[in-house]
Amino acid sequence: MSAPQSPAARDAYEPLTIDSLEIRLAAVAALRQAVGPSPWRCREVGDGNLNLVFIVEGAAGAAVVKQALPYVRLVGDSWPLSLTRAFFEFNALTRQARRDPGRVPQILHYDQDQALIVMEYLQPHLILRKHLIAGVVLPGLAKDMGLFCARTLFRGSDLSMPTAEKKADVALFAGNTELCDITENLVFTDPYFDAPMNRHTTPQLDGLVASLRADQSLKIEAQTLKSQFCNNAETMLHGDLHTGSIMATDSDTRVIDPEFAVYGPMGFDLGMLLANFLMAYYAQDGHAERPGARDAYKAWILEVVSEICDVFEAEFSALWRAERDGILYPDALYADQGHEMASERALRQTIERVWRDAMGFLGVEIHRRILGLAHIEEYESIEDPDRRAPCEARGLELGRAAVLNRRTLSLSGLLALTRRLDDVPTERILK
Amino acid sequence: MSAPQSPAARDAYEPLTIDSLEIRLAAVAALRQAVGPSPWRCREVGDGNLNLVFIVEGAAGAAVVKQALPYVRLVGDSWPLSLTRAFFEFNALTRQARRDPGRVPQILHYDQDQALIVMEYLQPHLILRKHLIAGVVLPGLAKDMGLFCARTLFRGSDLSMPTAEKKADVALFAGNTELCDITENLVFTDPYFDAPMNRHTTPQLDGLVASLRADQSLKIEAQTLKSQFCNNAETMLHGDLHTGSIMATDSDTRVIDPEFAVYGPMGFDLGMLLANFLMAYYAQDGHAERPGARDAYKAWILEVVSEICDVFEAEFSALWRAERDGILYPDALYADQGHEMASERALRQTIERVWRDAMGFLGVEIHRRILGLAHIEEYESIEDPDRRAPCEARGLELGRAAVLNRRTLSLSGLLALTRRLDDVPTERILK
Structure with missing residues (x-):
């Protein structure tokens, strides 16, 4: 199976409308x-940056x-974008469904020529950003x-996959060039x-933005992280794992929209996710x-960050011990030689390395959401710029x-810094 | 262009013989x-581990x-091996010829179905290993x-290539699975x-080999390096850049046999090359x-190591400044902002990182050449095992x-260690 679009397929493609669907x-x-x-009843609800999304309802249910x-919906037809992204989304969803069953929407139908996927309608799920704006506590979110x-990062890597299958998959997703290009440019x-x-809250943030853009160490690290993202094909990433790609109720969590999927460094998904929280x-x-009024909710968000990391580490460790069937760190070298501790040490080093990367990706993700093209609803829905700017400024710092501290920053250090920035007076943050 | 072999192509394939050629x-x-x-006069001269190599001579010249x-020639038909490696060798040679003109043999003809390449006959070039055994000084070798x-490592990377072309190339060479598999298993x-x-000089090396195989830190690092090799597709590697893949005269150097080519970390080629010296x-x-009697020649070999590194660094730096047209570390962020020093700092970090990787790959390459399947002629031609073992033991240490010291070892430190091990009494090295 491969992604290329024949001229015939391109000719066949036609965007759906509410009337034609x-x-x-x-x-x-x-x-x-x-x-x-x-x-059927049909409505268009796409609020993302790229696609048409319809909800179709009838007597038996919805999809x-x-x-x-x-083209890029956020920008318009001046920015053309390949339809092959539906192919990559479809392929990513099928892999994620195997690697963490039940966490992605079920696919009902895929049409490559029309670049469309029919999938399960998630109800009463809401995009996580909406919950985070409303201040809704979701008990199962962090664990999920x-x-x-x-599961997806471990099971998509050479720690788990047969190497020939993994290399073929790397080659397949290397075709997702245009969406990678967006990440490479817009994030890094x-x-x-x-x-x-670019746009940012102006003039309030101008001073801080100038200071960031004058920070040469920061600009070097951002490109070193880009080099990691472009080259280090450790595992199949979701590639856009922010809180707008999660739909949740208080008892269920689903991950959607993996059209940016590509093989890349494990820390990328984790860092982007934590950044958005x-x-x-x-x-x-x-x-x-x-x-x-939101202090308790803020404390809950930091608990979510902390619990995601704890659950990630515990599950990754369990998979390392139970499913390490790939070509890396084989038992032949460790357990079979009575050297179980070498395997445990290698696990610690791997988790540590993923964390170092994640801290870097976390930082650039925050920056691009405040300084770049694609902003986030949590900030954008604060209408008063004088109220929004300090919230954004703390994120930027x-x-x-x-x-800059990614080589030494721990989880507890990250949380301490997050809280500490709350205590710095707004006028000091805005300079 | 792609590598898959159709059943028809497989049927058409037939190995050449001296008589049928x-x-x-x-x-x-x-x-x-x-x-x-x-x-024509025809002789088979393949002394490598994998292929048939004929020299064809006639009135006008030779090829x-x-x-x-x-299958793997070194092992026999019990180890089947895909013919697609000729496809990857052909593709690697054409890229290397563009990236460092004149350094690889000229291709005269390529036949994908027969998995054969007709190329320039290099004369009076000898495989570099022969020169190194004979004690021949080659003045231009280090610079070349x-x-x-x-040039090949820089120009095959995201520092230089258009990103879509690089991603397509990564996908293409990801098909070189079987040869990667050899490297992944036999080296790491x-x-x-x-x-x-495996085989090693026994019983002389038994104690040291046992000590290496009991060294858990070493075994962790070896697999971490393997993870780098498998995942970090920084550039198109030669993939097997040892002194048996170089043919030289005292005024010309050529690099042959890139059938192990794959996108991987820059330090791999450099480390393997230095290891063999x-x-x-x-x-x-x-x-x-x-x-x-060989003391002066030994000093020359260390000069070659040192000069290769110096020339590499100078040329890589020159290319960084003159040809950095890829997506990494763009001028838009640095020079265009008056931040040239950020670009220079990023260059130093990049060279440093390549060196760290190279030191690790250097170490595992030495180990596999003394403990693994594929040994080297420089050692193998020392017939007396009591004389060979100390030479091998110093390599192993x-x-x-x-x-183990790759994160801190400098070039001068590497050379100092190399010389210091000469001074350690043989009985101490062999334990």
């Missing part, structure tokens, strides 16, 4: 089965139809996400200079109904610290 | 032009015909190899336990006509030091 997809048996007989557009990260480069598509943490002061 | 290749115009009209065998490493794993195909250094005492 039922006629065009009436013959898809899996969709008919999920939704029931005609008539989601996601279709790639041949810690397990998802550990554009935020650190005055790139055309920490930004949500700082955004609370902008959403607090009165001063201090935390990001700088995470990138 | 002229008939079968008579129609190849480029070969006829190089060699001249019939009759080399290299054909892959469907330092340039080759810098087998030497460190009692694997079936250092083993040749220790082998000199086994070839010395009288005690001390240097390898251990390089792997």
Whole structure:
């Protein structure tokens, strides 16, 4: 199976509309089965940056139809984007479903020519960002996400996969060039200079932004992290694992939208995920109904960060001991020689290395969400820029610290820094 | 262009023989032009581990015909090996020819179905190992190899290549699975336990070998280096850059046999190359006509090591400044902002990181050449095992030091250690 689009396929492609969807997809048996007989109700709900997303409802139930557009929705048709991303999303979803069963939406139908995936409608799930803005506590969230990260990152790597299968998969996903290109530019480069598509809360953040862009050590590290992202194909990443790619209820968590999937360093998904929780943490002061009203919720967010890391480490360790069937760190060298401690030491080093990378990716993710093209709803929904800027500024400084201190920063150190920045007076943060 | 072999192609394949070569290749115009009209003289000279190599001579000149065998020649047909390696060798040679013109043999003809490459006959070049055994000084060698490493490693990376082209190339070479598999097993794993195909000078080295295989820190590092090799696709490697893959005269150096080519960490080629010079250094005492007769030659070998590193660094730095057109460390972030020093600091960090990796790969390469399946002629040609073992033992200890100290070992430290091990009495080295 490969991704190339034939000219015929490109010709066949046509974006769905609310009016054409039922006629065009009436013959898809899996969709008919999920939704029931005609008539269907159809609405377009895509709030992301790239795609069309329809919810189709009928007598028997509902389903989601996601279709790639041949351009970046956030920007418009001036920025063309390959339809092959639906192919990579489909392939990523099928792998994630095997590696952490039940955590991604079920696929009902895939049409490569139309770049569309019909999938399970998640209800009453909401995008996690909405919960984080509303201040909703989700008891199972941290555990679910810690397990998802550990299982998908471990089981997609040379620690677990047969090496020929893994190399073939690396080659397959290397075709996801255009979406990688977006990450490479928008995450690692554009935020650190005055790139055309950047925006930030101005003039409030101007001083801090200038200081970040003048920080040469930061700019070196950002590119070293980019080099890691581009080259170090350790495992299949989700590639865009932020809190807008998670749908949750108080008892279920689902991970969606892996169209940025590519083989890359394990720390990337973990760092991006934690970054988005920490930004949500700082955004609370902008959403607090009165001063201090969100303090308990902020404490809960930091518990989530902490628990994700703990669960990740525990599950990754359990998989290391039970499923290390790949070509790396084989038992032939360790347990079979009576050297179990060497395997445990290698595990500690691996977790440590993933964490070092994660701290770096965490920092650049925060920066690009405040300085770059794609911002986050937790911050954007704070309408008063004077209230939003301090929330963003604390994120920016935390990001700088995470990138520059990534070789030494521990989880407890990260949380201490996060809290400490809350205590620094706003006028000092904004300089 | 892709590597898969159709069943038809597999059926068409037939190994050449001295008798069939002229008939079968008579129609190849480029070969006829190089060699001249019939009759041709033909001899098989393959002394490597994998392939058939013929020298074809006629009235007008000579050419080399290299054909892959469907098994590992060193082991026999019990170890099948894909013919696609000729495809990867061809693709690697064409890339290397662009990246460092004149340093690889010219290709006259490539036949994918027959897994054969007709190429320039290098004369009076000899395999570098022969020169190193004979004690021949080659004035241009270090410079040529330092340039080759810098140019191929830099120009095959995201520092230089358009990213879409680089990603497509990573995908292409990810198909070289079987040869990667050989490297992954024979270099990084087998030497460190009692694997079936291993051999070493016994009983002289038994104590030291047991000590290396009991060294848990060493075994962890070896697998961490393997993880780097498998995952970190920084650049197109030669993949087997030892002194048996170099042919030289006193005024020309050529690099041959890149069938192990794959995208991997820059330090791999450099480390393997230096390792082979250092083993040749220790082998000199086994070839010395009288005690001390090779001392000057040993000093020259260390000068070669030192000069390769100096030239590599100078050329890599020059390319960094002049040809950094890839997606990493772009001028937009540095020079265009008046931050040239950030670019220079990033260069130093990059060279340093390559060196750290190289020290690790250097160590495992030495180990596998003394403990594993594929040994080297410099050592093997020392017939008396009591004379060979101390030469090998010094290599093994240097390898251990390089792997375990790779995060701090400098070039001068490496050379000091190399010399210091000469002073340690043989009975202490052999324990």
